[in-house]
Amino acid sequence: MRQPVGVILAGGQATRMGGGDKGLLFLGGQTLLRRVIDRLEPQVAGLALNANGDPARFAPFGLPVLADPIDGFAGPLAGVLAGMDWAAAQGAETLVTAAADTPFFPCDLVPQLLLNGESMTHPLVLAATPDVKRGRARHPTFGLWPVALREDLRAALNDGLRKVVQWSERHGGREAFFPQEEAFFNINRPEDLTLAEAML
Structure with missing residues (x-):
């Protein structure tokens, strides 16, 4: 299988953060988006950003x-479709997707997704981690x-x-399991940003 291209999903409304672009928040002197770009770009054959509104605000990222x-803000699947097109x-x-508000995702994200998609006619794989309450948690933005299914x-x-998950299960979607519970820690609220500073 050829190397996939990547899209960073930043099309949400960030309501729990008070609105605006979460990806443009700073963490340890860098924007969240820059951290996500630096992790994903080496793993894919090309990279784009899914976001709504004036694209000029993202011009510095090239x-x-x-x-x-x-x-009408149809959620992450709309961003996946934009990426597929x-x-x-x-x-x-x-296509591999990653969320703009999740700065610590694994540096082997793409190899693990590809490994778990081997032998599938239409490879469709979501990331998953351990979860204390549910046993495992899926991370559908990754x-x-x-x-071919666009x-x-x-x-x-x-x-x-x-x-x-509803759409992925229709097509026999699989999971790539990552053992670290905090691998996909995402920043939804101001207190999460404080936590992320401590995680750095």
């Missing part, structure tokens, strides 16, 4: 900015997505589907 192709234009067969995803979104 990435293509992809708006959701579905109106862009990936198709790049001639890529697969996944490997087959570009029209299926578009139709599902237009029919009102919004849950990532």
